Amino acid sequence: MMRPLEQIQVFINWFCQRGVNDFDIHVRIPKTQNEDYKNGEWVWLTHHECVTFEYIKSKLLGWIKHQNLNGSDIFFRPHKDGEHNVIFLDDVPTSKAKTILKKYGACVIETHPGNTQVWLKVENPLNKEQRKQAQIILKDLGFTDPGSIAGDHLGRLCGLKSQKRKCWVNFVGQSNLKPWIPNIKSASLPFRVFCASKNIKSYSKDISDSGKEWGWTMGMIRNGTKHDIVLEKLINVAERRGKQNAVKYAIYTVNKAISQIGT
Numbered sequence: 001m002m003r004p005l006e007q008i009q010v011f012i013n014w015f016c017q018r019g020v021n022d023f024d025i026h027v028r029i030p031k032t033q034n035e036d037y038k039n040g041e042w043v044w045l046t047h048h049e050c051v052t053f054e055y056i057k058s059k060l061l062g063w064i065k066h067q068n069l070n071g072s073d074i075f076f077r078p079h080k081d082g083e084h085n086v087i088f089l090d091d092v093p094t095s096k097a098k099t100i101l102k103k104y105g106a107c108v109i110e111t112h113p114g115n116t117q118v119w120l121k122v123e124n125p126l127n128k129e130q131r132k133q134a135q136i137i138l139k140d141l142g143f144t145d146p147g148s149i150a151g152d153h154l155g156r157l158c159g160l161k162s163q164k165r166k167c168w169v170n171f172v173g174q175s176n177l178k179p180w181i182p183n184i185k186s187a188s189l190p191f192r193v194f195c196a197s198k199n200i201k202s203y204s205k206d207i208s209d210s211g212k213e214w215g216w217t218m219g220m221i222r223n224g225t226k227h228d229i230v231l232e233k234l235i236n237v238a239e240r241r242g243k244q245n246a247v248k249y250a251i252y253t254v255n256k257a258i259s260q261i262g263t
Contacts, residue, residue, distance in 0.1 A: 005061055007159030007171040012053050014107040014174045015078060018086055018121055022050045022079035025060060026154055030071050030163070042073075050079045068160045080152035083125040085179065087134050088155055089118040090148035094172070100143075101173055104180045108172040109158040112165040116172060117155045118144075123179040128152050140248040209241055217257045230254050 002010065012023065025048040048060060064074050078084045092100070097108045097116040105121030122134060128151035135149045156162065158171045213234060220230045231254050238246035 002171065004159035005065065008061065008157060009057065011107065011109065011158050011171055012056065015086060015119070016053050018084070020078045020084045020086060021052060022082055023053070023056065024049045024077050024079055025051065025056070025064070026075040027067055028073040028075065064157070064160070071163055073163045074157045074160050075154040076157040077152065077154050080128060083127050085122050085125045086119050087122055087126070087131045088148070088153050089120055089138060089144040090153065090155070091145035092116045092118045092143065096143065097172065101175045103177065105175055105177045107174040109156065110170045110172050111156055111162060112167050119155065121179045123181045137247045137251070140245050213237060214253060217253055218261070221257050221261050227254060227258060
């Protein structure tokens with residue numbers, strides 16, 4: 001197994017190879033180290049934001065190790081306000097994470113036995129809101145913790161000890177395979193607010209909500225609307241009426257329409 005500081009460097013270098021150049025390092029300090037904190041066991045302190053890999057290597061590695069040895073947890077992410085082609089998946093079982101590694105470009109760390117965090121390569125650079133929408137798709141497909149849906153969510157830094165779990169956070173592996181994209185042709189993000197067009201001919205006589213949405217979907221695709229736009233619209237319509245698993249439903253519906261129409 002690689003030494004702790006080697007793990008950190010290999011881990012962050014994977015992001016650099018994806019074109020990510022700026023990072024955030026956060027420290028969670030135990031209550032005993034911050035007497036002003038009165039409402040819980042930990043206090044979050046942001047020490048370094050929008051720093052480069054070179055700065056981390058030259059200025060922060062020793063500091064990170066020192067903080068961790070003194071009882072603090074260290075967290076990491078690509079800079080929250082940047083646009084980058086990597087999204088975060090939390091609480092992914094190790095077996096599922098290894099499956100992802102075999103199919104897509106990804107970097108995986110084990111946070112505790114049997115559980116991982118995955119950084120997944122996507123096709124295009126995404127902003128914070130777009131990353132959140134991509135996470136929602138993967139949450140509905142069962143690939144991430146619903147409680148971690150946020151385009152700026154922090155992950156752990158590997159090669160260090162988890163003070164919460166009292167175990168080591170270890171680098172598992174990385175891959176440079178194809179990026180992940182939503183399971184639909186020409187998909188892109190973000191998803192925008194939409195009201196169904198009254199000018200699109202419906203291709204369904206079913207007057208239920210799902211039937212109407214099927215008709216709109218078929219009509220939009222037959223009229224040449226881009227598939228990603230159709231997906232965006234259907235997701236927002238379904239979410240507004242309270243449809244469960246709206247993203248998964250929309251992906252299935254649009255793919256079915258594409259298959260039937262043959263475009």
